[in-house]
Amino acid sequence: MKNILAFLGLLILSSSISLHMDKKKINVNKAESNLQYGLTHPLHSFDAKAKDFKCVIAFNEENKTIEAVAVVIQIRDFDSENSNRDSHVIEVLEALKFPSVTFTCNEINYTGNSITANGKLNFHGVSKPFTLIAEQKMENTKLILTGNFNVDMTEFGVDPPGLMGLKTEKDIKLGYKMTFNI
Secondary structure (H helix, E strand, O other): OHHHHHHHHHHHHHHHHHHOOOEEEEEOOHHHOEEEEEEEEOOEEEEEEEOOEEEEEEEEOOOOEEEEEEEEEEHHHEEOOOHHHHHHHHHHOOOOOOOEEEEEEEEEEEEOOEEEEEEEEEEOOEEEEEEEEEEEEEEOOEEEEEEEEEEEHHHHOOOOOEEOOEEOOOEEEEEEEEEEEO
8 A cells, every 4th residue: 555655646746747847946146135124113214134035936937937936034134233123123023933934925927027926924923825016027147026015013913112112113114126047
């Protein structure tokens, strides 16, 4: 029985590979990419950039489209150029318990150069359906995705951080530019 199950598993795996031979796994070019977030407090606003993150796409070389996306960002890798603020954000987001934020998607729709990616956002240990809109641009051998979106941190069980008795807005404003060498 084990041999039959192993054979069926191998058969399914080989057939799925043959269906996806026109797909290419491409990692983000970190040197030409960026990811940042911003928070607004009644007394000031601030931004932080990710020092390091991972993003991979499944790229269909035949029709030049993205068919899947996966992004992983470690909370500790954001830098606002203020170590006290960054430490407070790590504390508020419980980064020791929930160290990363992920977005995965395999449902992507194109309208011209605009992409709608319907997937799952996992933040602070909560996974929810999430839609991202991106603009896709081709420059020679580079595919570039850009976009902005907001995340309501209270929907993910996070109480907005505060300073001097005042809390930040509940929306985290995120922006990105992801460059891939095709």
